[in-house]
Amino acid sequence: MLEEEVKTIDVRGLFCPEPVFRTKVAMERLSIGSILKVIADDPDAEEDIKRWVQKTGHELVSISKDGSNLTFLIRKKK
Amino acid sequence: MITLSPELLNKIGNTPIVELSSFSSSKVKVYAKLEWFNPFGSVKDRAAYWMLKDAERKGLINRGKHIIIEPTSGNTGIALSGIARLLGYKVEIVIPEKASEETKSILRALGADVHETSDDLCPRVGVGTDQSISLAKAIAKARPDKYFMPNQYENDANFLAHYEGTGPEIYKQTDGKVTHFVSGVGTGGTITGVGMYLKEKDSKIKIIAVQPQKQHLIQGLRNFEESNVPSLFERRMYIVDEWYTITNEESFTMVKELYSRERLLVGPSSGCVMAAVCKLVDKIDEGIVVTIFADDGRKFKSLYTQQGVFTSNEFDHALRNATMLSDSLLII
Secondary structure, X not given: OOOOOEEEEEOOOOOOOHHHHHHHHHHHOXXXXXXXXXXXXXXXXXXXXXXXXXXXXXXEXXXXXXXXXXXXXXXXXX | OOOOOHHHHHHOOOOOEEXXXXXXXXXXXXXXXXXXXXXXXXXXXXXXXXXXXXXXXXXXXXXXXXXXXXXOOOHHHHHHHHHHXXXXXXXXXXXXXXXXXXXXXXXXXXXXXXXXXXXXXXXXHOOOHHHXXXXXXXXXXXXXXXXXXXXXXXXXHHHHHHHHHHHHHHHHHOOOOOOEEEEEOOOOHHXXXXXXXXXXXXXOOEEEEEEEOOOOOOOOOOOOXXXXXXXXXXXXXXXXXXXXXXXXXXXXXXXXXXXXXXXXXXXXXXXXXXXXHHHHHHHOOOEEEEEEEXXXXXXXXXXXXXXXXXXXXXXXXXXXHOOOOOOOOOOO
């Protein structure tokens, strides 16, 4: 179970690179250690968000798929 | 946010033309059209205004409802931010995070929402402005009822602004005697619009295009060996009679010469086109040569001091002593 407060952004209906851009903006507003939940449905978002999280040094806690919906949990590390 | 008077919209275009006497001879006269007299400080006011009015005429946008979004790093963003706000639209500008802080602060002061892109967003689309173009397109595509992207690189209203405005102004201001028109190329709007109008008036008028060297430092212009030809330019680039390629050094040297010889403090693109004018003047026996100075030097203190064009003190001195500077709103 996650004890941290989770902030959620829904970027369904948006296309690359906007899901990554929205994720980046939301992460900038979080405090370190908090979790961001991102819900996307652009198939490109899986690779793009994964790569962006890895490159920027945050932690990808999980990705889950439900039909066309992709849900990412990302912990802010710095 | 700075206050803007609606009167500013009536002041777009009809910019002054001045003779650069120290570059003229008895047989060859050289004139420059000073586009920094447009209310938001550059030639881009014309394209921004025409693209928005054209979209309104076509029913593509409604005041109070649509948001204008455009990827740009320079004068088009500034022009659109001011003009769209005066017309009653919100504005969002997508800009590479590496763009100058001066530009970002002007955009914010004009009330635009500024989205900064970084090269790691979507490596598939390229770097720099390509990231900004991709994000602006993605935002507009997902919400077509809310966003309108004028897209100066494709929008024919950018051509028309110069075909209907700048071209006739130059013809009238030279009493129809212009023989050569020299212009830099970014979107191609200015050169094709003015060039087409002048050729229709007199097919003997020569249209001369100027590009900076590869890996240049001249904001607003493109080198076509390293950058794509915008579709707006491609449609009518056949009107160009001759090309000149100018180095960074030649451009900056000319910025300095224009100040020392004419007391004009110009932007880098004006130095670039003026260097081409000088090469042309050396080749012709007589004529009336007209060029466009797209913006003044006020936004470029950091660039000019970094490139050794002026020291900080020299720049400040030039700013106080330059002639023909407008009462710009956008003093940083």
